[in-house]
Amino acid sequence: MTQLSIDDIHQVLVESAGEVENIAPDEDVTGRTFEELGYDSLALIETAAQLRQRFGIHLEDDAVLSAETLGGLLALANAAATRRVEG
Amino acid sequence: MTGSVRTVITGMGVVAPNGIGTERYWQAARDGRSGIRELSRFDTSGYPYRLAGQIVDFVAEEHIGRRLLPQTDVSTRLALAAADWAIADASGLDGLASDRMGVVTANALGGFEFTHREFRKLWRQGSPYVSVYESFAWFYAVNSGQISIRNGLRGSSAALVAEQAGGLDALGHACRTIRGGTDLMITGGVDSALDPWGFLSQFAGGRVSVEPDPARAYLPFDAAASGYVPGEGGAMLVVESAASAHARGAAQIHAEIAGYAATFDPPPGSGRPSGLRRAAEQAIAGAGLVPGDIGVVFADASGVPELDRDEAATISALFGPGAVPVTAPKALTGRLYAGGGPLDVVTAVLSLRDGVIPPTAHTTAVPESYQIDLVLGAPRELPLPAALVLARGRHGFNAAVVVRAWSQ
Numbered sequence: 001m002t003q004l005s006i007d008d009i010h011q012v013l014v015e016s017a018g019e020v021e022n023i024a025p026d027e028d029v030t031g032r033t034f035e036e037l038g039y040d041s042l043a044l045i046e047t048a049a050q051l052r053q054r055f056g057i058h059l060e061d062d063a064v065l066s067a068e069t070l071g072g073l074l075a076l077a078n079a080a081a082t083r084r085v086e087g
Numbered sequence: 088m089t090g091s092v093r094t095v096i097t098g099m100g101v102v103a104p105n106g107i108g109t110e111r112y113w114q115a116a117r118d119g120r121s122g123i124r125e126l127s128r129f130d131t132s133g134y135p136y137r138l139a140g141q142i143v144d145f146v147a148e149e150h151i152g153r154r155l156l157p158q159t160d161v162s163t164r165l166a167l168a169a170a171d172w173a174i175a176d177a178s179g180l181d182g183l184a185s186d187r188m189g190v191v192t193a194n195a196l197g198g199f200e201f202t203h204r205e206f207r208k209l210w211r212q213g214s215p216y217v218s219v220y221e222s223f224a225w226f227y228a229v230n231s232g233q234i235s236i237r238n239g240l241r242g243s244s245a246a247l248v249a250e251q252a253g254g255l256d257a258l259g260h261a262c263r264t265i266r267g268g269t270d271l272m273i274t275g276g277v278d279s280a281l282d283p284w285g286f287l288s289q290f291a292g293g294r295v296s297v298e299p300d301p302a303r304a305y306l307p308f309d310a311a312a313s314g315y316v317p318g319e320g321g322a323m324l325v326v327e328s329a330a331s332a333h334a335r336g337a338a339q340i341h342a343e344i345a346g347y348a349a350t351f352d353p354p355p356g357s358g359r360p361s362g363l364r365r366a367a368e369q370a371i372a373g374a375g376l377v378p379g380d381i382g383v384v385f386a387d388a389s390g391v392p393e394l395d396r397d398e399a400a401t402i403s404a405l406f407g408p409g410a411v412p413v414t415a416p417k418a419l420t421g422r423l424y425a426g427g428g429p430l431d432v433v434t435a436v437l438s439l440r441d442g443v444i445p446p447t448a449h450t451t452a453v454p455e456s457y458q459i460d461l462v463l464g465a466p467r468e469l470p471l472p473a474a475l476v477l478a479r480g481r482h483g484f485n486a487a488v489v490v491r492a493w494s495q
Contacts, residue, residue, distance in 0.1 A: 015157070017158070017159060018153055018154040018155055018156055018157045018158065018159055019152075019153040019154055019155070020154055021152055021154060037484070038154070042158075042219050042220065045219045046157070046218060046219040046220065049216075049219065051213060052215065053215065053216065
C-alpha cells in the first residue's frame, strides 16, 4: 500500500477533530506536538477511527495516544500499513 | 435579593429566530418581525406540522471558527456564539482571575441533531463509524463545558435541566453562586432540536400546534390558541456582583437581577393550585418589592388554552385584574425551551432601558375572563422600573425572575 504523507494525515486530523487556526497555511507541522496544536486524546481517537475507515490502517488506542506529534502518528500509521501488506 | 451582594447584568448575547445579536433581535421584537416559518432543514412532508422558529442566517464557522465544528451540535455552536457576544459586551474580563468566574447554563433538549446523525451511522454503518465526540456532544451539560473551556472559566460551574423553566433557574443559580463568593458568571440557555428526530420528538409532547399559518399557529392567550410552535436559540448573559463590576470599571450595568424563585407544582389531580403564583410572589418579595412596583410581566405564554387560563388567573390574582401590562414576545420566536427564559430576561432588560414593552404578536382576541392587560398590536411606551419574567417547565417546574433598572 502507498505510504501516507504528512499532508494526508494532517488532512485526516483536521477533518476528524477540526482545524487549528494558529497555523500558517505553509507551516510544516510535522514536529509540532498535539498539545501545542490544541488536540486532545479524543481528537487522536477520532483520527485513528478515520484512518481505519479510509485507509484500513488499524492502530491500537494506546499506541495512538502515545504519539506526541503529527510526525510520530504518521510513522505509526505507515508502520501499521506496511505490516498489513507484509502480513 | 437577601444579603448585601447585589447581582447585575453586564453583558448580553442573543441568538434568536428573528434576530442574531441583541440589537437586531430587539428591533425585530418591537417591529413584530417573526422568525416562525416553514422548516427548511429537511423534507417535512409527511409531518403533522411544519413550522418552527428557525435561525436561518447563522454561519457557525464565521462566529466560532472551524476547530470546534466536528465536536459540536448546532445548539452548542449557538450557545458559544451567544456567550462570546455577551463576554464582548461586558468587555474587560481579562483582568479577572479565571477561578473566580464560572458558567451555569440550562438545556432541555441536548444535542439532538448531532446525535441523530451519529445514530444513523450506527444503524447503517456500525459502531466504528460513530464519532467519538458523540460521547459529550449530546449532553445537557455540554454548553457549560464548552463555554468554560473556550473562555478559560475555572470557577464554580453547573448545568440545569427543567424544560422551559431551566433558563431562569440558571440565572438564579448564577446569582446564588455569586453570593457565595464567585465574582462573575456566564449564564443563560440555548436549545435546538430541528432535525427530523428532534422535531418529531417535540411534537410527541402533545402541545405543539398543527395550525399551518405562521401568523396563527402560536397565539398566546388568544381565544383561538391551539398550542405552541417550537423554536431554537436563546440568550447568554454575563452576571456579576455589583462590587466586581465597579472594581473592574465595567462599561455598563444593564440591569440588576433583583429576585428569583422556583417552585414545583403539586401532583396532577391533587386539586391544589399550581406553584406559579408562589414563584412570582417569592421573586418579587426577594427583590424587596411589592406587586405594584412591577411595570410589566413577561409571561410564560404556553399557547395551550388551559395553561394560558391558569397563568392569566395567576397574574390577575396577584396584581389585580388588568392591573399590570403583560406581554409574550416569544410569539415571534416560538418556545425556546431552556433558551426562552434568558431571552425574555434580555427582552425585559431592554424594555426597562428604552421604556418600551414589545407587543404579543399575532394574538388579537383575549378572552375577557382572563382579566389581563396583554400588550397587543404595537409596542407600548412607558417608564418601567422593574419587570417580572415567568417560565414554566413541563412536569411541574415554575421559575420567576425580577429584573430592575440599576441604581446604587
